[in-house]
Amino acid sequence: MTGLVIRPLVAGEESLFESMPDPLPQLRKVGYADGIAGGGYRRENTWVALQAGRVVGRAAWVLPPGSVGVPWLERFDLDAEPEVGAALLRAAHEALGGPRPYYASMPAHWRRRPEVLAVVEAPMAAARLAGLVERGERVRCSxxxxxxxxxxxxxxxxxxxxxxxxxxxxxxxxxxxxxxxxxxxxxxxxxxxxxxxxxxxxxxxxxxxxxxxxxxxxxxxxxxxxxxxxxxxxxxxxxxxxxxxxxxxxxxxxxxxxxxxxxxxxxxxxxxxxxxxxxxxxxxxxxxVAFEPAEDPGSGPAAGLGFAVAAGQQD
Missing domain, CATH: 3.40.630.30 (Gcn5-related N-acetyltransferase (GNAT))
Known part of the structure; x- marks a missing residue:
């Protein structure tokens, strides 16, 4: 993971988050800029993994204004090996005060679709490496x-x-x-x-x-x-x-x-x-697919893992 930089976004970097192509465009989702405008997404709760200046991993935790609970991971895309994604999650979890739930969205019948499996297997593996445990699956119907x-x-x-x-x-x-x-x-x-x-x-x-x-x-x-x-x-x-x-x-x-x-x-x-x-x-x-923090997540601080964690400015 030499040359990998993991950090939160800073003000004005919405386009950096969106520079990574959407691997599952068929899924309905709120655009990142719209989420920032509405207050559910926050830059300090949005992290990227950069390699040679290119976004190879991105993760955005969401929590609507006025909520009583903790943010959950809503967007998590990975164009790298699962270990990179796990390092991204561990660094963000440390800043967030501990592991947070991850709701991994994917198209219907995803297990029978090789093109979808090719996209979702790496982030799901990264979530497990970061100490999250699969707790169930829910289907949305229309x-x-x-x-x-x-x-x-x-x-x-x-x-x-x-x-x-x-x-x-x-x-x-x-x-x-x-x-x-x-x-x-x-x-x-x-x-x-x-x-x-x-x-x-x-x-x-x-x-x-x-x-x-x-x-x-x-x-x-x-x-x-x-x-x-x-x-x-x-x-x-x-x-x-x-x-x-x-x-x-x-x-x-x-x-x-x-x-x-x-x-x-x-x-x-x-x-x-x-x-x-x-x-x-x-x-x-x-x-x-719902991933929840394990009782003992087993994920320590991100330091010493062979990459740089850069401190982001909060607006």
Whole structure:
């Protein structure tokens, strides 16, 4: 790693970050300059690895203004061996006060796509070398107007009456099927979307739909039509057989309100939920593999690793 310089950005260096070609342009992402303008990205939380003046690695941690949590690694690209990326992460972690989560975004079905694997394997290996541990994978799905399945007539649906009714049903649902934006809710507001969704979803109770069978609640769906995208934010069941019809009902409510796209996030291991989303007309957009700090990350200071760590100025 002779000649390698690792440092944070300084004011006016946004173009340096963007000088590295985007290896996965098919993924939706906020531009770095837009992120700086909005306050989520900060130059002192953005690090680059330079070799002969060329950016061979870049990492940007994000934390929206007013958040209560710690920054998470949102952009991490590497055009070098994993050891370079690990050195970049270790240096940044030391400056950030310790290892931080990394949510590695990649196109859907990435494991079956050799051209994607060629891009993502090095940064993922670097994250492991830097002491981060893979903790799970989530799939983002999108509905964009596909005709919805017809109702069987077995279930009826109505808006939730009030927050008390929503909270009572949430307390009975052990593991919701869909939780969209769970990582952001935790980092920004310290909210567990699975157990306290109303602390994050501030809209009226009427945005929630309750599925009933013979007059008894069997499922709950929370929608958000005024977020960055119309969302199926929460879907929880007391009877799994209602899954498909409650999904369709929630999307129908959003579509009737003008939504042309609906976003839903689900854990990748929930294969039956993913399959039901696809039957409802959703398609997979991307995956995010979550890396979290290990209890003992085993990554010491960056000094002595054969490269220079330059102190950046903070604006």
């Amino acid at each position: 509905w964009t107007g596909t005709p919805l399945p017809a109702s069987s007539g077995r279930y009826t649906f109505r808006p939730a009456a009030d927050p008390l009714e929503i909270n009572a049903l949430v307390a009975r649902i052990a593991e919701p099927d869909v939780l969209t934006g769970v990582e952001v809710a935790r980092a920004v507001a310290g909210v567990d979307l699975a157990t306290d969704p109303l602390a994050w979803l501030k809209g009226p109770a009427g945005n929630w739909r309750i599925a009933l069978h013979a007059g008894e609640p069997v499922g709950l769906a929370g929608t958000a039509g005024d977020a960055c995208y119309p969302l199926l934010a929460y879907l929880g069941l007391l009877d799994e057989s209602v899954r498909g019809e409650l999904l369709a009902e929630a999307v129908r409510v959003l579509a009737d309100g003008g939504a042309r796209e609906v976003i839903a996030d689900v854990d990748a291991h929930r294969v039956m939920v993913v399959a039901e989303l696809e039957r409802t007309g959703f398609r997979q957009l991307r995956c995010r």
